[in-house]
Amino acid sequence: EADIYQTPRYLVIGTGKKITLECSQTMGHDKMYWYQQDPGMELHLIHYSYGVNSTEKGDLSSESTVSRIRTEHFPLTLESARPSHTSQYLCASSESGNSPLHFGNGTRLTVT
Amino acid sequence: GENVEQHPSTLSVQEGDSAVIKCTYSDSASNYFPWYKQELGKRPQLIIDIRSNVGEKKDQRIAVTLNKTAKHFSLHITETQPEDSAVYFCAASKGGNQFYFGTGTSLTVIP
Numbered sequence: 001e002a003d004i005y006q007t008p009r010y011l012v013i014g015t016g017k018k019i020t021l022e023c024s025q026t027m028g029h030d031k032m033y034w035y036q037q038d039p040g041m042e043l044h045l046i047h048y049s050y051g052v053n054s055t056e057k058g059d060l061s062s063e064s065t066v067s068r069i070r071t072e073h074f075p076l077t078l079e080s081a082r083p084s085h086t087s088q089y090l091c092a093s094s095e096s097g098n099s100p101l102h103f104g105n106g107t108r109l110t111v112t
Numbered sequence: 113g114e115n116v117e118q119h120p121s122t123l124s125v126q127e128g129d130s131a132v133i134k135c136t137y138s139d140s141a142s143n144y145f146p147w148y149k150q151e152l153g154k155r156p157q158l159i160i161d162i163r164s165n166v167g168e169k170k171d172q173r174i175a176v177t178l179n180k181t182a183k184h185f186s187l188h189i190t191e192t193q194p195e196d197s198a199v200y201f202c203a204a205s206k207g208g209n210q211f212y213f214g215t216g217t218s219l220t221v222i223p
Binding site: 031033039040041042043045048050056090094096097098099100101102103104105106 | 143146150152153154156158163199203205206210211213215218
């Protein structure tokens with residue numbers, strides 16, 4: 001079934017660790033996004049990509065990096081996790097800017 | 113850039129009543145306006161969307177209206193049910209790469 005998948009679903013790590021959150025979609029969408037969201041709160045754009053080898057920074061990008069080597073894969077890396085990174089991370093994709101966003105189930109990250 | 117404001121931030125209604133959530137946007141070039149519903153612990157899901165060449169769109173109990181002149185669009189839910197309780201987000205896009213989200217409305221339907 002065409003969908004967007006995120007792993008892990010939950011992650012607890014210690015301060016200073018490097019982590020990568022995985023996101024894959026099987027819909028062939030060119031546009032992919034990473035959002036940070038505290039439960040039920042506003043969505044904050046971290047990074048986005050409009051195709052292979054193209055990435056752009058959003059509002060909260062300064063402490064993370066992304067790559068887009070393949071259309072279906074858009075991983076997010078935190079180089080040095082901090083307690084302030086504790087949040088939910090949502091990956092999304094869309095066919096175009098005039099098409100709906102499809103969200104993954106999210107990764108709930110806790111940094112101790 | 114675009115700025116989307118959403119009101120109210122919380123809304124409580126009795127079951128069977130109607131609920132209205134309003135969003136305003138700043139960039140007249142925005143031309144696509146989706147609404148998302150996010151239930152507790154789940155991912156946001158599209159419930160309805162409207163494009164700038166249409167003034168109103170309806171899907172069963174849900175409708176969206178768009179006023180391009182005033183730059184606002186609204187979500188209308190009629191005959192509310194407890195399962196409508198969720199956080200609702202509006203968004204605007206200019207057809208480029210970014211979606212601009214409102215800050216969300218927490219809707220509670222009281223049985």
